[in-house]
Structure formats: C-alpha cells, structure tokens
Amino acid sequence: MNDMSALHSRTPAISPPLGELDIARIRADFPILRQQVHGKPLVYLDNAASVQKPKAVIDAISECYTGYYANIHRGVHLLSERSTAAYEGAREKVRAFLNAASVQEIIFTRSTTESINLVASSFGGRVVKAGDEIVITGMEHHSNIVPWQLLCERTGAALKVVPFTDAGELMLEEYERLLDSGRVKLVAFVHLSNALGTLNPAKQMIGLAHARGIPVLVDGAQSVPHLAVDVQELDCEFYAFSAHKIYGPSGAGVLYGKKALLEAMPPYQGGGDMISLVTFEKTEYAELPNKFEAGTPNIAGVIGLGAALDWLNAIGLDRVAAYEHALLEYATARVNEIPGLKIMGTAHNKAALIAFTLQGIHPHDIGTILDREGVAVRAGHHCAQPVMQHYGVPATARASFAVYNTRDEVDVLVAALWKVKEMFEL
Amino acid sequence: MNDLRDLYQEVILDHNKRPRNFRIIPQPTHQANGINPLCGDRISVYLDIEDEVIRDISFQGAGCAISSASASLMTEALKGKPVAEIEHLFEAFHDVVTTECECPKGLGKLSVLAGVRDYPSRVKCATLAWHAVRAALEARKEAVATE
Numbered sequence: 001m002n003d004m005s006a007l008h009s010r011t012p013a014i015s016p017p018l019g020e021l022d023i024a025r026i027r028a029d030f031p032i033l034r035q036q037v038h039g040k041p042l043v044y045l046d047n048a049a050s051v052q053k054p055k056a057v058i059d060a061i062s063e064c065y066t067g068y069y070a071n072i073h074r075g076v077h078l079l080s081e082r083s084t085a086a087y088e089g090a091r092e093k094v095r096a097f098l099n100a101a102s103v104q105e106i107i108f109t110r111s112t113t114e115s116i117n118l119v120a121s122s123f124g125g126r127v128v129k130a131g132d133e134i135v136i137t138g139m140e141h142h143s144n145i146v147p148w149q150l151l152c153e154r155t156g157a158a159l160k161v162v163p164f165t166d167a168g169e170l171m172l173e174e175y176e177r178l179l180d181s182g183r184v185k186l187v188a189f190v191h192l193s194n195a196l197g198t199l200n201p202a203k204q205m206i207g208l209a210h211a212r213g214i215p216v217l218v219d220g221a222q223s224v225p226h227l228a229v230d231v232q233e234l235d236c237e238f239y240a241f242s243a244h245k246i247y248g249p250s251g252a253g254v255l256y257g258k259k260a261l262l263e264a265m266p267p268y269q270g271g272g273d274m275i276s277l278v279t280f281e282k283t284e285y286a287e288l289p290n291k292f293e294a295g296t297p298n299i300a301g302v303i304g305l306g307a308a309l310d311w312l313n314a315i316g317l318d319r320v321a322a323y324e325h326a327l328l329e330y331a332t333a334r335v336n337e338i339p340g341l342k343i344m345g346t347a348h349n350k351a352a353l354i355a356f357t358l359q360g361i362h363p364h365d366i367g368t369i370l371d372r373e374g375v376a377v378r379a380g381h382h383c384a385q386p387v388m389q390h391y392g393v394p395a396t397a398r399a400s401f402a403v404y405n406t407r408d409e410v411d412v413l414v415a416a417l418w419k420v421k422e423m424f425e426l
Numbered sequence: 427m428n429d430l431r432d433l434y435q436e437v438i439l440d441h442n443k444r445p446r447n448f449r450i451i452p453q454p455t456h457q458a459n460g461i462n463p464l465c466g467d468r469i470s471v472y473l474d475i476e477d478e479v480i481r482d483i484s485f486q487g488a489g490c491a492i493s494s495a496s497a498s499l500m501t502e503a504l505k506g507k508p509v510a511e512i513e514h515l516f517e518a519f520h521d522v523v524t525t526e527c528e529c530p531k532g533l534g535k536l537s538v539l540a541g542v543r544d545y546p547s548r549v550k551c552a553t554l555a556w557h558a559v560r561a562a563l564e565a566r567k568e569a570v571a572t573e
Contacts, residue, residue, distance in 0.1 A: 362467075364467075
C-alpha cells in the first residue's frame, strides 16, 4: 500500500459531515482569527506560506520565557534543567510524531531550508563527486533546488529533474529512467507541492530509489500538517519540515535522518553544544543529535513545536486530513463556477490548496482586491519559479487551507473573486 | 469597493488592458530589464534618445495591472521629454506613490497612480518601469565613459 491510498482510505466516500470536527471550537483556539481586516472578518487562506498558532502554542512559549527559561545542556541550576527537560521533551514528541526509531535521529534546525542545506553540505559533500547526479523534481520549492545546485557547483555533479504533467503529477517512468543512469547519488523530492497541492507517491518513489541503492531526502514542509507521516514505513533516509507550517512558531525546523547515516556524516556547523572535547589540536564531536546542533538553539521555539504537535495530536491527523479533503472538494467545485478561472494542479492525490489564475487579471491584483475583502491569499511564484515556467505564467494566486478554515470562508473567497472580475470589467 | 476604485481607476484599467507603446524598438539606443523579485514580474524598456531628447520609448513584458499601467503611462509621459527631466519626474512620481504629498504639478496622468500610496506592497509594482529606465540610462553613462 502506498501513502496515496493511505490518504484516500481516510477520505469518506460521500461528502462527510464536517461537524465530525468541532471547527468552531478549533477556531476558538486561534486568537488571531478573531480580528477584522479592512473592516471585514479575516479569512486566512495563506496557510501554505505559514499557518496561524493556537493559544496552546503561544502559551507554551510564553510559559517558557516567564517560568523557566535558561540555556540548555549546561547549567546545573534548576531553570536550565527545566529548560533542557522541556527541549528534550519536544524532541521525543517529534520522534513519536514521525515514528522515528530514536530521538538521536531528530535534529533541530532553523527551518526546512536549513535541514536540507545540512544534508546537502554534510551528506552531499561527502558522498557526491564530479560526474555524479542528484535527482530532484520539477515541482520543488527553491529550498529543495538551490542547495543541490550549490552542491553541484562545488563538486561538479549534475542536477537531474523529474518532469510533471499538466495535471501536476510526476512522470514516474521518467523518474525511473533518471534513476537508471547509474550515477545518481541522492534523490530529493517534495512530499506535497506548495505550488500545486500535489501529494507525491513518496513510498513508491523511495522504493524505486532504494531498489538502486540510492538514498532519499523528502521535503515534508507542506505535508506534515495535512497527513500522518511514518518515517520508518516510508523508509526515507532524511525527512525535513518546519515548525511554522505545523501550527508551531517560525525559526524552528526538524531534520530526521537515519542514525547510521547521521553518525557517519561530518558536522554541519562548528560551535558550542556540538562537541565533547575541544583542544587546539583536535576536537571530539558530541554524540547525536547534539553533533548537528551547534550553538544555542531556538529553545522556546522547539518547545512551542512540541506544544503544536500535542495540539494537533489531540485533534488527530486522520480527522484533519478527512476534513481538509472535504473542504478542498467543496472549494474546488465553488471556484470552478467562476468563468476564466484556471486551477494549476489537479492531481488525483491533492492536499487542500488551490493555485489558480484568472484570465486577463494578474495574481497580484487578485491578491490586493481579495485582501480588501478580508481574504488573505498568496500571489506570486510561491518560491517555485520552475512550476510557473511549466505553465507559462509569471505567477499564480493561491488559496491554501488549514483545519480551522470553513465552507463559509470558501464562500467569502468565491464572492470576493467575483468582485475581482467586476473590478476589472471595463 | 470605493477605496479599491481609488487604486484601480479607469485610466489604470484602460492602460492595463490596452498598454500604449507596448512594442520593441528594433535598435534602441538604450535598453534595460526591470524585475520585481517579489513576484518575478519582468518588463523590458526601450529608448531611442537623440540630442538628449527621448524620441521614442516603449516597453514589453508581463506584470500586474499597476506595473503595466504605470509602464504604459510612463512611456506616454516621457516621450519627447529631455533626458535631463527624467530623474526629476521619477522623484516627483515616487513621492506621489509613497507619501501623502500634494500631487506636484506637471505629472499629468501619472497622478492617477496616487492610490498606490495606500498599498505599500504595491509601490514596487508602480515604480518598476521607472527603475528600468534609470538602469537603461545608467548603462549608457558607463558606455559613454568607456568610449
């Protein structure tokens, strides 16, 4: 069974009662959603860029700073012990969330971007040589393109790109063809595309790479808030995500890596916290995971991430996925009522995100007019310019949903889109 | 909707839909590209300057209504003007789209973009073409210096 069918099996066959989740109660957890913008109730549909934070997360960060904050892993005093326990407690929460085998496999970083750069530098720098190839896909975020380009420039390796169809689905036969060159040292692909909403067949793709002995990094920045991820079942070598897209704070990220690989890799950055002994002749590095966590980390941010995972687990990702899928189906049907609207990304397996264009109207103008109706969407290239190039557009508008969004908000979006058209009628 | 109409005035929508001087000058004396890194929008401007006067000016590219209309209005405003006036006009225009100033006289139709001042994220759209013209002229200066 691949992960696509897993998502589908969670999706009720008929339009489900959305009341299965108490959305009013979920919304009440988000203080920021109670405001008006430009005199209209805020309809926040820019969740793929960054999602809003529940009170539990805000409180956890506030409690850290007001109650027990100190630096971690060094103080003998009570506050440092408490901070260390909370920070390491969050690591265990992430381990459980991803079903990793050990907390030593969970590295805290600043972001998905830093996690990928860590692998590109530390793992890629050791494994990739001139003439080798790295395979990515055409629907990557710039953060899963540029680190590999930099690595290729340093090493003389070549970047190979798996193309995708107009529906926004990867061409897997092309993927296999690229894997068969015998020169591929690493595959890195996005689990869920931020520009298209496509949920890629991660388990299948990892299996195809492993059949040829090629390790795989999965960019999970968009996927973790929308579907349950089990890194042991996926069997990927690396999995990266950011706290701020999963209801946690910005400035904290995660890299999961298989222990044997992480142990063999050199440190990414040098500094405090990542050593066991320093002399001017030689430095001995700390054990995992500290080896990869040089410097004082984002302590409160990581603790906030732990609180976010607790909050999400209490709802249940299976229920989140089912709810969001129903919301996506409703939103897709509603926006398709608008003449001249074209959705970019119509993959069979898709998360709650709609990227679109309106004929004759630039996405920036759509974004500005929607904003005045209280609707926050992203307009631009979504840090995925190759995806824009595929469709021959400079930009798209994107409405991306979270578990706190409602059908009523979809209706507000659709009404606002009609106003966009009205505004541009001459 | 009224405040949005301050931004999307009919003149702007008209220039967006039917941009003036939207063409390539085959052998321009000056040319430059303007890129808005926020969105990847890109326009190219072409100038034909003779005796320090802009004999012809045009643009091409894809952008939002604000950047397209601003580029179109700019080409109308600059055609026939002495090169020496460009910087002054750009400064006056920049003030109009960023501050609550009284619209300086002499800007003519360019002042329809004054509504942009209430949309700070769109100022770059309105000034993109002007920055491109400035870049085109600066490139000339370097070229002149090496000759």
